[in-house]
Amino acid sequence: MTADALVLCGLYVGVLVALAIPLGNHCARVLAGEPTLLGKLLGPLERGMLRAAGVDPGAEMSWRDYTACVLWFNLFGLLAVYGLQRLQHLLPLNPQELGPVAPDLAFNTAVSFASNTNWQAYGGETTLSYFTQMVGLTTQNFVSAATGIAVLVALARAFTRRRAETIGNFWADLVRATLYVLLPLSLVLAVALAADGVVQTLAPAAEVELVQPAIGPEGQVAFQQTIPLGPAASQIAIKQLGTNGGGFYNVNSAHPLENPTPVTNFLECLALLLIPAALCLTFGKLVGDRRQGWALLGAMFAIFVPLLGLCVWSEGQLAPQLVELGVDPSAGNLEGKEVRFGAAASALWATATTAASNGSVNAMHDSFNPLGGLVPMWLMQVGEVVFGGVGSGLYGMLVFALLAVFLAGLMVGRTPEYLGKKIEAFEVKMAALVVLLPSAAVLVGTAIAVAGAAGRAGVSNPGVHGFSEVLYGFSSAANNNGSAFAGLGADSLFYNLSLGLCMLIGRYGIIVPVLALAGALARKQTVPPGPGTMPTHSPLFVFLLAAVVVLVGALTFVPALALGPIVEHLQMIGTHP
């Protein structure tokens, strides 16, 4: 790892924390309904929207009602995206005259965006009209992220309430998260990106005269190049901030019109982790003990930083098989990477985008060195709790916190407590569900795919790397990440349906137990901390929490990883001592 790479990573972490502190405070104020400047400005809009929907924002909901609202809202969002894709040829803003999207691909894309996964089995510039991208996808980018924040806030409330039957009002949480957090941040970022070259227009694609005529694969000669345009900056801003990740173009943020300079790259990369990091501090403030928020953030960094180091180091190397051919290894592994970013910034992005459940890419993970590819794969497999999705990452991490106090309680023979709530059988059962469901979906899904011809047909790389492509795909879908080892031909009936199902399990199979957990916690009495209570803001707890996440992730996935990236690494170095 070079000094430059080290400085880049240090700068990234420093700026991230510096921005997360004020944003975390802001989120806590607006989500608790306290007055803010933005609230004065947009308050009438918030109240007007809720009134039009017939919602009394003060009306509290039980966990069952809250869950029902989440599910209905997401169902209608899913149907809307499906419908827009199927009917886009009849709708406006389709200058390239693209036809309707096939049913299985439309289903996959609708699930993908409603569930905050943003897996791309489609190529944006060749499949979706501007109208579908804006009205369908940009909207889901906002509301799926806002759904995550709402569920997190409901869980935070549950910790602060005693003998309560309710956990808040979903509609108020949803609208507040959108209006006061996601929308203002996106506006600022979108304009900044557009200023530095990200396209933003409703004009059709531009035709330019080539300096040298291009010869196509079938020998046809092209004198022109088509530059695809569109309202990209607005979508890219929220796809980064909302841990969505669905790119405007096929190659996502590797595309020079989606991510044209090192500066846009740094901004987009910061936006990947900004809200998930800030929400840790928001949580601390909401439960009335900021140290709790810092402890959660600390545990995330404790896992993130070493893996970042491994990935940056790995991509700084060039496979000995390529060095032998005469390639200069000093710039690292540049296959699938862009010159303007280089190996270090590409590895930083890959680690951040899979730590967050974002899944946007600025380089092709499929072409990473084996260990460089293992890092993003495993970060998804631990359940997207190291930063994770907006809202969803932290509620996942809180589930691990419950498991950590449970394990500590087992060791000393005491009933475990977290934030003054006794953790009992029901809570641990829900926590186990949250951990087991996506892991099972990854492993069972991968096993079915590699056992059958339909699954193996999608594989593009030979040998163990082909297995890695499938494992990566299911890890990504079931943990709502959305990045890919993109050699996998995922636009087939088998993958569209199986990965669509995994995305549904990974999203709603977690939201429902988490809200049930919130309901149970809200009903409990709060116990004051005694001399035997384990403090959950201490370095010891940060270590314990990080260790639980790492151990669960390792126990579940090392056997599968051993068949893919680990074997490939040994093959790479084994034949060239």
Next chain:
Amino acid sequence: MPRAIRPAIVLLLLLTGLTGVVYPLLVTGVATSLFSRAAHGSLMRSRVGTVGSELVGQSFSAPGDFWGRPSAVNYDARSSGASNMGPLNEDLHAAVRARIGALRTADPEATLPVPADLVLASGSGLDPHISPAAARYQARRVARARGRSEAEVLALIEAHTEGRALGILGEPRVNVLRLNRALAGAP
């Protein structure tokens, strides 16, 4: 009918209007009025018309032009894409061997190690840049084909090298289309 259905539909419609219509149109309005050129793809115009986008690479293969990075989509910008080949893929090794062969054939006396970006394909297939090392590697071939001195070509490369932003972000790079146009004497 469950009570959640009406607010679900009404709020989805209202939020679609706000985030799916008002927000992108607002950004479009701001971007096209303040940064019109960037918002429309950073197109480069000349007397004969639009010659390309400075952000989107084009294919060059004449000995007198600087060559860009290998592209999995042959710089067809209608559909971006990468090879997605893993580092141990034999097809990748064969492709790299062929690319090194082509470079050596075009300039048999080259002794410098082959810069990685010149023989490994980009992520987008549209990478507009090469590293300064990749440009210098080609300087002698280009100079000979154009009947210019190598020093002159190296100076042109130097003048077209963009450094890191803020001294740390990104990698030094050369825009291939701009360099080739400067080489051809375009203003």
